[in-house]
Amino acid sequence: MVAGGAAVREGSNVLAALVREEGTRVLATLVRVTGDIDLAQDAVQDAVLRALETWPRDGVPDNPRAWLLVTAKRRAIDVIRRETRRSGKEAAAVMFTDPGMEPSEVVQDDLLRLVFTCCHPCLALEAQVALALRTLGGLSTAEVARGLMVPEATMAKRLTRAKQKIAQARIPYRVPAAEELPGRLAGVAATVYLIFNEGYAAGAGADLVRGALTTEAVRLARLLAELMPDEPTVLGLLALLLLQNARRDARVDDEGRALLLKEQDRTRWDGPAIKEGVELVGRALRRTPDRPDAYVVQAAIAACHALAPTYAETGWDAVVSWYDVLLSIQDNPVVRLNRAAAVAERDGPEAGLALIEAIGDLESYPWWHATRAELLRGAGRTEECRAAYERALALGMSRPQADHLRRRMAELPSR
Amino acid sequence: MPQYAALTYTRDVDWSNPEFGQEMKDYTEFGEAAASVIRGGAALYPTATATTVRVTGGKGGDIVTSDGPYAETKEALTGFYLLEAADLDEAVKLAAQIPAAWDGAVEVRPVIEF
Secondary structure (H helix, E strand, C coil), rough: CCCHHHHHHHHHHHHHHHHHHHHHHHHHHCEEEEEEEEHHHHHHHHHHHHHHHHHHHCCCCHHHHHHHHHHHHHHHHHHHCCCCCCCHHHHHHHHHCCCCCHHHHHHHHHHHHHHHHHCCCCHHHHHHHHHHHHHHHCCCCHHHHHHHHCCCHHHHHHHHHHHHHHHCCCCCCCCCCCCHHHHHHHHHHHHHHHHHHHHHHCCCCHHHHHHHHHHHHHHHHHHHHHHHCCCHHHHHHHCCCHHHHCCCHEECCCCCEEEEECCHHHHHHCCCHHHHHHHHHHHHHHHCCCCHHHHHHHHHHHHEEEEHHCCCCCCCHHHHHHHHHHHHHHHHHHHHHHHHHHHHHHHHHHHHHHHHHHCCCCCCCCHHHHHHHHHHHHHCCCHHHHHHHHHHHHHHHHHHHHHHHHHHHCCCCCC | EEEEEEEEEEEECCCCCCHHHHHHHHHHHHHCCCCCCCEEECCCCCHHCCEEEECCCCCCEEEEEEECCCCCCEEEEEEEEEEECCHHHHHHHCCCCCCHHHHHEEEEEEEECC
């Protein structure tokens, strides 16, 4: 017995988490062995159900992963035998592979293969996101559908189509070669970050399933960091997600209204998550001192905020410098906008406004107007400020964010 | 070895016209470089020469033809290669060497093995 009856007594949550964690690894191995994601998924699901049925009664086996793999393999062989159109060779191939005692490096590699296959650039981004949640995250199709606000039938079709493309167009089950790795890794990180933002945008308390996507993204990023502990992109991604997620509970007030960074109660930030995030930033920076990865730099900016005891004590010099670094690797109008806001905090609203107005490309971006409004407010240019708030609202944003702007607008002195 | 069709979508012009000599040289270059994996292919005359054929009312019905291509698009299907590749990554790498990839686009489609 590993954790023996104790794990079972601790409640079904611990068991479910263990089964889920190991289930993903077993799935990755079985996809390689069978070459068929659908078959592997069905077989693993079957094994997981059996585990949840028998383990609470008989205790957790000494090697839960091996148990799951053997059970899933048997199931896969049964299915292959039953399907006459498959050759007997395939069943034999599955049978003759080592019955469940895969060395841990092989299991790690299988997981990496699964990661890179689910996030292959020849799949549409929405398909990548769905596949990552379904196969790597182990969510059910219904959960993925709810999380991404898509009807379940549509999601089922999307997943089927993606798996079909992998099989028919032969998207390889392989870790990319070293020279391709940075580009492919950027794709994987973008997928995980998108999942995080889906959950973050939903906001705390709004929809629990959607909100849980942030936790799911952190879990995926953690998995990537475990698999590729030397890749700065992965360390930076995990750091960024941890640091942003640390502010989750403080982002809204008791009535569910969105709060700005400067309005948040910092005692409600998640201390351990911040500590871990900051350490990861350091580790990632030491690996690439010359040209840091964009995720690492964004995490460094988040770390500056996370470490400031109060908003007024934020190290704006450091924040602005990090934005300068970010611009040197990723120059886009949104980064310029955020940098302008930091400059305004350091040098005053007029300095920030000059930078914002020089950007130009963001007329249709509500946050350009909203940021401008905040700086005009600070500069005492009330009428222009009101107009900017109105422009931002007219362009549309989420409900809590719009409520927030209206509240800010109502505080302006009347004309 | 799996096969992929690489469909080239380019300007809808007559590629046999001598004014496209340089482009044709590029295609010849690709043809030579990839000779070992090219299993077939053809260049097509422009869509102005196309006839679209349909049979109405099911099998054995009337033959109806219309002048022009099946789909009217800015960039037209002007040729294809049948390529051998181990997987999609390899097929994409090959397709990226076809001149149409920078002069239009190449659609890569897996071939059904019966």
